[in-house]
Amino acid sequence: MDTAENTTVAIRKKNSKLKQSVLDFFVSLYNINQFILRFFKEAFVPPFELKEVMRQCYEVGVRSFTLISVTGFIVGLIFTKQSRPSLSQFGAESWLPSLVSIAIMRALAPLVTALIASGKVGSSIGAELGSMRVTEQIDAMEVSGTKPFKYLVCTRVLATTITIPILATYTGFVGLVGGYLNVSMNEGTSWTAFMEQVFEPLAFTDFVASLVKSIVFGFTIGIVGCYQGYNSNKGTEGVGKAANGAVVTAMFLVFIEEIIIVQMTGWFR
Amino acid sequence: MEKAKVKVDHTNPVISIRGLEKSFEDYAVLRGIDLDLYQGENLVVLGRSGTGKSVLIKIISGLLRPDKGEITVLGKNIAHITDRELQELRIRIGFSFQNSALYDSMTVRKNLEFPLVRNRKGITRKEIDTNVETVLDAVGLSQTINQMPSELSGGQRKRIGIARTLILNPEIMLYDEPTAGLDPITCIEINDLINEVQQRFNTSSIIITHDLTCAKQTGDRIAMLLEGQFQRTGTFDEVFDTNDSRVKPFFDYNFIK
Ligand SMILES: Nc1ncnc2c1ncn2[C@@H]1O[C@H](COP(=O)(O)OP(=O)(O)OP(=O)(O)O)[C@@H](O)[C@H]1O
Ligand SMILES: [Mg+2]
Numbered sequence: 048m049d050t051a052e053n054t055t056v057a058i059r060k061k062n063s064k065l066k067q068s069v070l071d072f073f074v075s076l077y078n079i080n081q082f083i084l085r086f087f088k089e090a091f092v093p094p095f096e097l098k099e100v101m102r103q104c105y106e107v108g109v110r111s112f113t114l115i116s117v118t119g120f121i122v123g124l125i126f127t128k129q130s131r132p133s134l135s136q137f138g139a140e141s142w143l144p145s146l147v148s149i150a151i152m153r154a155l156a157p158l159v160t161a162l163i164a165s166g167k168v169g170s171s172i173g174a175e176l177g178s179m180r181v182t183e184q185i186d187a188m189e190v191s192g193t194k195p196f197k198y199l200v201c202t203r204v205l206a207t208t209i210t211i212p213i214l215a216t217y218t219g220f221v222g223l224v225g226g227y228l229n230v231s232m233n234e235g236t237s238w239t240a241f242m243e244q245v246f247e248p249l250a251f252t253d254f255v256a257s258l259v260k261s262i263v264f265g266f267t268i269g270i271v272g273c274y275q276g277y278n279s280n281k282g283t284e285g286v287g288k289a290a291n292g293a294v295v296t297a298m299f300l301v302f303i304e305e306i307i308i309v310q311m312t313g314w315f316r
Numbered sequence: 317m318e319k320a321k322v323k324v325d326h327t328n329p330v331i332s333i334r335g336l337e338k339s340f341e342d343y344a345v346l347r348g349i350d351l352d353l354y355q356g357e358n359l360v361v362l363g364r365s366g367t368g369k370s371v372l373i374k375i376i377s378g379l380l381r382p383d384k385g386e387i388t389v390l391g392k393n394i395a396h397i398t399d400r401e402l403q404e405l406r407i408r409i410g411f412s413f414q415n416s417a418l419y420d421s422m423t424v425r426k427n428l429e430f431p432l433v434r435n436r437k438g439i440t441r442k443e444i445d446t447n448v449e450t451v452l453d454a455v456g457l458s459q460t461i462n463q464m465p466s467e468l469s470g471g472q473r474k475r476i477g478i479a480r481t482l483i484l485n486p487e488i489m490l491y492d493e494p495t496a497g498l499d500p501i502t503c504i505e506i507n508d509l510i511n512e513v514q515q516r517f518n519t520s521s522i523i524i525t526h527d528l529t530c531a532k533q534t535g536d537r538i539a540m541l542l543e544g545q546f547q548r549t550g551t552f553d554e555v556f557d558t559n560d561s562r563v564k565p566f567f568d569y570n571f572i573k
Binding site: 175179186187 | 480
């Protein structure tokens, strides 16, 4: 009774087809807004589904761990390798660790993690909740007096919001290892010397900005995946649409948020 | 198995519906439903596919909102209750879904525990186990306790679905096509289960079905949904004592004439 679909249908009835698509857009904005408000209303009142949150955190971590490890490492390695010629033109290879560190810690680690998680985690949340909607499992929870929104949505959104920052930190570390591999092969720099150079250019703001960024990304991936799945239409087609919609929307939003947050950190620097 | 006589309290409706209407987009599904379900009664709802039988019980349990009409369930008007009251009301109503709707990421045991743990604060592990065992025993599927829903047959899933609703001791049961797609022997088992639930737990039930054997075996009263209204209600024989071309085929098909 509280699905977004019902609101959409009710409003759609009163209007011509011409206005429909514009209207649908605003209706879905409104619906997403309601969805987010509902999350904040329900997530922080007891009983907390702590066990389920932990389980979901584990799921998020396990689902994206391998891909993130490989991608993070390769991104670090390739980035260092590709930047080397430009720097060596000025004889500035010694700046390489700083450059790598700024690129990875400020931008690449949160972004790469978020994009991979959108694909791996967002889609599976969308598909999972979508199929639960389609097979009436969510309705079944609703009618047995258990709170499906809390159990299914709040736990997943909390899990992505907690886990993505941790994963992003890990991606940063793996990326640096990749960068180090290239640097040590060429300059024979030691790990400690490399790490010293890595931390030198980084300010406290950078860590805070990256953390905020990955928290926002995590929240976005969770909310979008859950919204798509929870409100998916009946029919197996709806499940595919939910999974696909989750990935596309989450990736799109991640880029937008990246731009906004980068702009905002600029003001604090 | 022949149905034992049950005592129905005709002065005490647990569900009372007046003038219920519901449309989807431009299609009017329910067009003025009047219905009473009395305490202790098994009411069978018959009707063709797409006539809105599932919609009707989804409205009763608050999954869908009516466009018009008064619906009183266990003394509460469901149009004007808070979320909290609705939740409390739902615990007293068991809903067995057309496709069972078992939680497919959980074992049978977890499926059964799920509503219990979340609705009975402070329940002990031992009480949970006893309750789970009791309802599993009631549906005759104790051996499946550690299986996943995907490993069960259609009939077993139906019965676990029923067990999951029984675990909260509901006063009203809503069965959506409990025998659809099952072999005759399993159908008879389900029918017996429905009657047993009625007697053992003293529930009042609405049973939606196309299956006239199920209707005959379980129903104390039959209501036939035609063109969005209950146009024929009464005992089995009363409802089918007609030459109405919308009603007769049901009987003829089910009893091979
Ligand atoms: N959520 C919904 N949105 C739009 N239309 C719906 C919705 N639910 C049901 N309908 C429509 O309402 C009508 C009645 O559906 P319902 O599921 O109640 O049929 P039914 O009598 O249970 O049929 P069956 O015996 O096949 O289960 C159908 O035409 C269906 O398309
Ligand atoms: Mg139906």
